[in-house]
Amino acid sequence: MNPFVAPVFMLIVSNVFMTFAWYGHLKFKTAPLWIAVFVSWGIALFEYWFAVPANRIGSQVYSAAELKTMQEVITLAVFAVFSVLYLKEPLGWNHLIGFAMIAGGAAFIFRGG
Incomplete structure (x- = not known):
């Protein structure tokens, strides 16, 4: 596995699972909270199977x-798509500008010292 590329793809998959674990239950607000917690926990297990190796690699x-x-x-990008497609919540210009500012800040991390 290419250690430059593999973590990116694995973190994308991980974040898809994580986003469903954390926010997917919002479409099922009538389900008891304890069920939402256990289902979310089960989904999150798959997230860890991708996140931990991604970070190790x-x-x-x-x-x-x-x-x-x-x-x-990656979390923000996955969440933006999830929010629009799954939750049917629109993203406004303020969300996009905020996400862009976070991405801009992230660029400084990769700039090097």
């Missing part, structure tokens, strides 16, 4: 700060 070429930053930017 990625640590060969990225710092911990770079891996965390990468994960956060």
